Amino acid sequence: MxxxxxxxxxxxxxxxxSSKGIVMCYRNVLERHHHTGISDEAIKRTIGKTLVESFSLLSGITDADTLEAYRKEYVKEADKYMTANxxxxxxxxxxxxxxxxxxxxxxxxxxxxxxxxxxxxxxxxxxxxxxxxxxxxxxxxxxxxxxxxxxxxxxxxxxxxxxxxxxxxxxxxxxxxxxxxxxxxxxxxxxxxxxxxxxxxxxxxxxxxxxx
The missing domain is CATH 3.40.50.1000 (HAD superfamily/HAD-like)
Structure with a gap:
């Protein structure tokens, strides 16, 4: 090359x-808001997109305020779990x-x-x-x-x-x-x-x- x-x-x-930490953080937020049945693979396929885009794809939600709230929750989860995972x-x-x-x-x-x-x-x-x-x-x-x-x-x-x-x-x-x-x-x-x-x-x- x-x-x-x-x-x-x-x-x-x-x-x-960082897929382990990413899946953990998404799942914690999604399940807190009763979005269940989402596979680890589906979450991993969103890696590289923005948090807002990913939450929209995974949850089907399009409301900007709701997605922004999910994004903020994810960041708090990531502060706890991302580096270690x-x-x-x-x-x-x-x-x-x-x-x-x-x-x-x-x-x-x-x-x-x-x-x-x-x-x-x-x-x-x-x-x-x-x-x-x-x-x-x-x-x-x-x-x-x-x-x-x-x-x-x-x-x-x-x-x-x-x-x-x-x-x-x-x-x-x-x-x-x-x-x-x-x-x-x-x-x-x-x-x-x-x-x-x-x-x-x-x-x-x-x-x-x-x-x-």
Whole structure:
């Protein structure tokens, strides 16, 4: 695979498996409001979308005030349970530190809140490994809007042709396409190789080590 000057990563199901914590937090909120019979797999399929979008898909609710209330409840649940139930994938630390040692700039673009990602990474990586995190609170329009990518390009002073965006979902693929940058899919999540391959891509990776 081509070597890039800058690598931008999604977080959930790309760098880390936080599905256990995510399912727990969604289920606590949903069942509190009598939304039952929703499978773990259905919840996992929403990873990468905003909390409001996910709650709407899972519950069928469209009322904005109700969805915002659910979002706030989820954040409180995540403050309790997310960090303890999230693990970086086995190769993540090695891949990121190796790319950094080679002189690459590294960024994360996620719908997850920046402070949460910083808390999670602080337990696993040297502080200077990741140059920039653009979280859900940093943008007006979430992925697949390219806004977060454009923020990263400006702050990292990087041209589009020098960037690879790595993600696990079709939302990530759509984000890269909208931003006009190269995309590589990784098969850590619930999205299939065929689903990712339907979008422009430079590769579909079994895991992140293939970046090296």
């Amino acid at each position: 081509k070597t890039y000057r800058t690598y931008l990563f999604d977080f959930d199901y790309t760098l880390a498996d 999230t693990r970086l994938f086995p190769e993540t630390s090695h891949v990121l530190t190796t790319l950094k040692a080679r002189g690459a700039k590294l960024g994360i673009i996620s719908t997850k809140y920046r402070y949460r990602i910083m808390e999670l990474l602080g337990h696993a990586l040297p502080e200077s490994t990741v140059d920039l995190i653009v979280g859900g609170e940093d943008v007006q329009t979430p992925k697949p809007s390219p806004e977060g990518v454009f923020i990263a390009l400006e702050k990292l002073q990087t041209e589009k042709t020098d960037v690879l965006y790595v993600g696990d979902s079709t939302v990530d693929a759509e984000t890269a396409r909208a931003a006009g940058i190269d995309f590589a899919g990784v098969l850590h999540g619930t999205t299939t190789r065929e689903e990712l391959a339907a979008y422009p891509h430079t590769g579909i990776l079994n895991d992140l080590s293939e970046l090296l």
